[in-house]
Amino acid sequence: MTKRTFSLYILLLCACLPMEAAGDFYEGEPLYASRWRDYKRDSYFGLRFGLNIPTVRYQGTGGTAQTDPHPRYHLGLVYGNKLGNGLPFFLESGLMYTEKGTEIKETEDYGVRKTTLRYLEIPIVLKYKIDTNADDFTVQPFFGGYLAVGVGGEVKDYTGRTKYSPFGDDRYKRFDAGLKVGCGIAFQNFYFSMGYDIGLFNIAGKDYADYHYDNFDGRIRTGNFTMTVGVDF
Secondary structure (H helix, E strand, C coil), X not given: CCHHHHHHHHHHHHHHCXXXXXXXXXXXXXXXXXXXXXXXXXXXEEEEEEEEEEEXXXXXXXXXXXXXXXXXXXXXXXXXXXXXXXXXXXXXXXXXXXXXXXXXXXXXXXXXXXXXXXXXXXXXEEEECEECCCCCEEEEEEEEEEEEEEEEEEEEECCCCEEECCECCCCECCEEEEEEEEEEEEECCEEEEEEEEEECCCCEXXXXXXXXXXXXXXXXXXXXXXXEEEEEC
């Protein structure tokens, strides 16, 4: 994936956001007021904020790379639209700012290093909204994927007292992609979810194995447990 491809995804997303939104309001009322009261609308916008508990998995180091989670956060805007008039399936996408990272424990050759990776991310998930016996309360399992591009970050080497960018041929690649799975609940316009992101893309730079860990086979993948709160309108 290139930066041009990622930019195209963002443009397509922005072009799709206004679709069908204009039909979800009551005649004679302001759009924002009517959408706020329409809990069973066919489309919605949402604000999201939450906690990341990320992992970075180093495969093939024979246990040399021991890591701990480096809790971070995410925030952004989503848009969902119902698919047809049958079952309550919704396709949801958006644009998120999310931070991931890890703390690598000290070894004989390296000191403690704390890595923070900052991404712009496009999630694309399919949701199924299950009505319950409680009024205006739904359960929303979801499954999908994400595309992400690194926009910043840092690696702190506490032994050498240095700080540098995490991206480069001898560090991490900027692009990541993977699967998302989880479940949310909503009461009226308020939303909460828990989920897990499974990174499928090898983020090790092409020269990473030449600079880090003996016998390292050059596979690094991310994982991320998320807890999210939000509001839909």
